[in-house]
Amino acid sequence: MLNTNHQPQTVIQASEWLLLTPQEVADRLRCSVDLVRAHASGRKLPKLRCARVGKLMRFRWPDVEQFIADQVESAAPTKTRVRIQ
Numbered sequence: 001m002l003n004t005n006h007q008p009q010t011v012i013q014a015s016e017w018l019l020l021t022p023q024e025v026a027d028r029l030r031c032s033v034d035l036v037r038a039h040a041s042g043r044k045l046p047k048l049r050c051a052r053v054g055k056l057m058r059f060r061w062p063d064v065e066q067f068i069a070d071q072v073e074s075a076a077p078t079k080t081r082v083r084i085q
Contacts (some may be wrong), residue, residue, distance in 0.1 A: 018059035019051065028064070046070060
């Protein structure tokens with residue numbers, strides 16, 4: 001029997017499944033591994049999403065990209081009022 005459900009299927013890129021180590025994330029962001037671990041553990045805010053595999057931390061690149069995008073948005077300049085006297 002044919003599938004009559006015509007909903008589009010989500011295509012998942014291989015890079016979404018690739019798990020990165022804290023060192024690999026740090027290398028790509030050009031920061032220290034300690035900073036990556038601090039954001040992932042919640043010791044430093046905002047929190048960077050990670051998966052725990054036993055004691056190991058692993059990261060999906062789309063989560064890292066979202067973390068970066070959130071930082072860019074929160075760092076955007078706000079409108080300020082200038083009072084003229």
